Amino acid sequence: MTRIKCKISYDGTNYAGYQIQPNGRTIQEEIESALKKIHKGDEVRITASGRTDAGVHAIGQVFHFDTPLAIPEQNWKRALNALLPDDIYVKEASVAGNDFHARFDVQEKEYRYFVLNSSEKDIFRRNYTYYYPREIDINAVLEACKQLEGEHDFSSFCAAKTGVKGEKVRTIFHASCFKEGDNLVFVFRGSGFLYNMVRILVGTLIEIGTGMRKPDDIKKIIEAMDRGKAGKTAPSQGLYLWNVVYNK
Amino acid sequence: MTRIKCKISYDGTNYAGYQIQPNGRTIQEEIESALKKIHKGDEVRITASGRTDAGVHAIGQVFHFDTPLAIPEQNWKRALNALLPDDIYVKEASVAGNDFHARFDVQEKEYRYFVLNSSEKDIFRRNYTYYYPREIDINAVLEACKQLEGEHDFSSFCAAKTGVKGEKVRTIFHASCFKEGDNLVFVFRGSGFLYNMVRILVGTLIEIGTGMRKPDDIKKIIEAMDRGKAGKTAPSQGLYLWNVVYNK
Numbered sequence: 001m002t003r004i005k006c007k008i009s010y011d012g013t014n015y016a017g018y019q020i021q022p023n024g025r026t027i028q029e030e031i032e033s034a035l036k037k038i039h040k041g042d043e044v045r046i047t048a049s050g051r052t053d054a055g056v057h058a059i060g061q062v063f064h065f066d067t068p069l070a071i072p073e074q075n076w077k078r079a080l081n082a083l084l085p086d087d088i089y090v091k092e093a094s095v096a097g098n099d100f101h102a103r104f105d106v107q108e109k110e111y112r113y114f115v116l117n118s119s120e121k122d123i124f125r126r127n128y129t130y131y132y133p134r135e136i137d138i139n140a141v142l143e144a145c146k147q148l149e150g151e152h153d154f155s156s157f158c159a160a161k162t163g164v165k166g167e168k169v170r171t172i173f174h175a176s177c178f179k180e181g182d183n184l185v186f187v188f189r190g191s192g193f194l195y196n197m198v199r200i201l202v203g204t205l206i207e208i209g210t211g212m213r214k215p216d217d218i219k220k221i222i223e224a225m226d227r228g229k230a231g232k233t234a235p236s237q238g239l240y241l242w243n244v245v246y247n248k
Numbered sequence: 249m250t251r252i253k254c255k256i257s258y259d260g261t262n263y264a265g266y267q268i269q270p271n272g273r274t275i276q277e278e279i280e281s282a283l284k285k286i287h288k289g290d291e292v293r294i295t296a297s298g299r300t301d302a303g304v305h306a307i308g309q310v311f312h313f314d315t316p317l318a319i320p321e322q323n324w325k326r327a328l329n330a331l332l333p334d335d336i337y338v339k340e341a342s343v344a345g346n347d348f349h350a351r352f353d354v355q356e357k358e359y360r361y362f363v364l365n366s367s368e369k370d371i372f373r374r375n376y377t378y379y380y381p382r383e384i385d386i387n388a389v390l391e392a393c394k395q396l397e398g399e400h401d402f403s404s405f406c407a408a409k410t411g412v413k414g415e416k417v418r419t420i421f422h423a424s425c426f427k428e429g430d431n432l433v434f435v436f437r438g439s440g441f442l443y444n445m446v447r448i449l450v451g452t453l454i455e456i457g458t459g460m461r462k463p464d465d466i467k468k469i470i471e472a473m474d475r476g477k478a479g480k481t482a483p484s485q486g487l488y489l490w491n492v493v494y495n496k
Contacts, residue, residue: 123337
């Protein structure tokens with residue numbers, strides 16, 4: 001068996017998310033269905049770096065699978081793209097060592113979140129940004145971002161409830177924000193992210209940027225370990241799984 | 249009756265075109281249905297600067313309608329946007345003189361056509377650009393564009409067949425092309441455009457840019473007055489009705 005590693009982008013607009021589920025089209029299902037065709041009807045299971053939710057996009061999602069086929073490395077990209085729908089695209093496909101694991105070997109994940117911060121809507125970006133017309137003070141956001149960096153228990157920024165202590169400790173290596181045209185782009189790099197974490201972080205940072213909260217509130221919100229203390233969950237369509245870094 | 253003039257943008261992806269037709273959703277139908285709600289069930293007919301085809305977008309389409317309602321000018325934009333689907337957007341709405349006509353008073357129309365000219369596809373632009381990976385020589389295109397400018401019989405660049413001589417004479421005030429990131433943007437400003445004209449112009453200019461034809465061929469193609477002599481019709485999703493200029 002050969003292990004193949006793929007880097008893909010997808011437009012999450014018309015999907016119920018990455019992971020296969022009973023209702024709704026999913027990214028995983030489309031890719032596995034393309035692989036099944038390539039494998040003459042045999043099922044092939046793929047393993048991604050992690051899930052993404054309905055409406056969330058990816059610029060650099062990574063998955064792996066094992067194949068008995070002797071297809072040359074450089075042909076996998078074309079073969080898959082020929083069978084995939086036009087909103088999923090394989091950017092790179094290469095042979096990986098059999099010990100490579102797309103989920104367990106993640107060293108760093110980067111998410112970006114795009115806010116269209118303008119007085120006018122842009123219908124062409126309705127599925128690709130969160131339209132938020134009120135003025136956002138980027139300096140206040142940047143000050144708050146600094147307090148997010150480091151190892152913390154991010155229970156306050158997680159939608160799911162679980163009881164195991166310390167299970168929600170994650171490290172954010174980098175949190176920042178920059179303007180690009182009329183977009184405000186939030187960047188988060190970390191060891192891993194909890195369910196809805198980036199969207200709750202962005203919702204909270206926007207509240208700080210509009211003066212509803214102070215940059216220093218981040219510290220108190222983290223300490224509270226209570227989802228109720230953080231801001232709203234920003235909508236899915238502004239979120240992109242931007243990049244996944246591996247340690248091998 | 250008060251005449252209202254509106255400037256709108258729309259994403260043509262999910263429409264069968266601008267004009268009402270028996271099969272498929274249309275832009276006109278959505279706007280007239282919103283106006284019917286505002287007019288408590290009374291039908292209101294709108295008149296646009298012209299049609300756009302299925303999949304074609306607009307940044308600055310213009311239409312007018314007459315209303316017996318005494319709604320303040322500044323409220324029309326909000327009222328319409330509240331009722332329109334999220335892929336149609338009213339950018340401006342204002343009171344126009346009763347002699348203003350959105351079609352007959354057009355002085356100049358501008359179309360732009362976006363080609364994604366890159367070695368890699370971008371799934372996020374699949375509905376908004378024409379993906380064409382081969383290298384395009386922009387200087388050859390610009391040379392050909394010069395020959396398009398002026399008053400000509402554009403029969404060779406028109407999909408529809410009609411027999412009336414001189415009916416297909418139009419004036420192109422400006423034809424050009426520029427690079428914007430990995431997009432190649434074609435710009436056409438003229439007195440009016442024939443059915444599929446911009447898309448046939450772009451298809452022909454791309455053939456010139458890739459060396460399949462020479463810039464000088466434009467002259468011969470125009471003289472032939474034969475659709476068969478021009479290039480392919482470029483696909484709809486790269487085309488935008490960019491702006492409409494009125495003489496009053």
